[in-house]
Amino acid sequence: MNEKLIDDIKHLLQWYRLNYGETLSIPGELSFDLEDEETAPAIPVPQPAAVAREADRESLADPLKIHGDHPRLKSFYEEIRNCRNCDLSQSRKHFVFGMGNPQADIMFIGEAPGRDEDEQGFPFVGRAGKLLDKMLFALGLKREDIYIANVLKCRPPGNRDPLPDEVLQCEPYLQQQLAIIQPRVVVALGRIAAQVLLKSGDSLKILRESEHSYNGIPFIVTYHPAALLRNSGWKALAWHDLKKLKKHMAGEL
Numbered sequence: 340m341n342e343k344l345i346d347d348i349k350h351l352l353q354w355y356r357l358n359y360g361e362t363l364s365i366p367g368e369l370s371f372d373l374e375d376e377e378t379a380p381a382i383p384v385p386q387p388a389a390v391a392r393e394a395d396r397e398s399l400a401d402p403l404k405i406h407g408d409h410p411r412l413k414s415f416y417e418e419i420r421n422c423r424n425c426d427l428s429q430s431r432k433h434f435v436f437g438m439g440n441p442q443a444d445i446m447f448i449g450e451a452p453g454r455d456e457d458e459q460g461f462p463f464v465g466r467a468g469k470l471l472d473k474m475l476f477a478l479g480l481k482r483e484d485i486y487i488a489n490v491l492k493c494r495p496p497g498n499r500d501p502l503p504d505e506v507l508q509c510e511p512y513l514q515q516q517l518a519i520i521q522p523r524v525v526v527a528l529g530r531i532a533a534q535v536l537l538k539s540g541d542s543l544k545i546l547r548e549s550e551h552s553y554n555g556i557p558f559i560v561t562y563h564p565a566a567l568l569r570n571s572g573w574k575a576l577a578w579h580d581l582k583k584l585k586k587h588m589a590g591e592l
C-alpha cells in the first residue's frame with residue numbers, strides 16, 4: 340500500500356474515533372458529524388481542535404500568519420489595516436484582515452469577525468472557528484493549507500448582520516484579497532458571504548443547491564459553522580457541500 344493511502348486511512352480512522360468513539364459501525368455513507376467542543380467525546384487521541392488551538396496560539400505570536408510575507412498581500416494589509424471608512428472602525432479592537440496561506444488553492448470566506456476575532460485579530464478563532472477546524476480536518480486540511488477572510492474586516496456591534504453601506508465599503512478589500520491569492524476554489528460560509536460575492540438575493544438553500552463561479556473560479560456555498568452549532572441537523576448537508584470541495588481538490592470537478 341502506498342504511504343499516502345495509509346495516511347488517508349489513519350486520518351479517516353482518527354476522525355471516526357474522535358466523533359464516534361471506539362465502536363466502528365458505518366450506517367451507509369459516512370456522514371459529517373461534528374460535536375460541539377463541550378460535548379465532544381473525551382478520547383485520548385490528538386484532537387484536531389487541540390492541534391488547531393496550538394496553531395492559533397502560534398499565529399497570535401506571529402502576525403506573518405496574516406500575510407505570510409507575501410509581498411502583495413503584505414503591502415495590501417499595510418495599506419488598509421487602519422481603515423476608517425465606516426463606523427465599525429470606531430468600535431473595533433482589531434482590524435481582522437484574514438489569515439492563512441497566501442499560496443492556498445482554497446479560500447474560505449466568512450461574514451464578519453465576532454467577539455473573539457475582534458479580541459485576537461484573526462478570523463474564526465471562537466467556537467465557530469473550532470468547528471471550522473474540525474470541518475477542515477475531516478477534509479484532510481489544516482488552517483495552514485487554506486486562506487480565510489471575511490466580508491467585513493471589523494466586528495459589527497452585537498454580531499448583527501452587516502449593513503449595506505458596511506459591505507459597500509469593505510467588499511473591495513475582499514475582492515482584492517481574492518485577486519492577490521487567486522485560489523482555485525472559493526468556499527462561502529453562510530448566506531451573507533454567498534449573497535455578497537455572488538450579488539444574489541437568493542436564499543442559502545437555493546445558493547447551496549446551485550452551481551456558481553466567481554470571476555471564473557468554482558464557488559461552493561455551504562452553511563456557516565455558527566449555524567451548524569445552532570442546528571446540528573444541517574451538518575450532513577454541510578458535509579454534502581464539502582464533498583464538492585473534496586472533488587475539486589482531487590481534480591474530479
Ligand code: URA
Pocket residue numbers: 449450451452453456461462463464467468489565
Ligand atoms: N464568523 C465569521 O463569519 N467570521 C469570523 O471570523 C468569525 C465568526
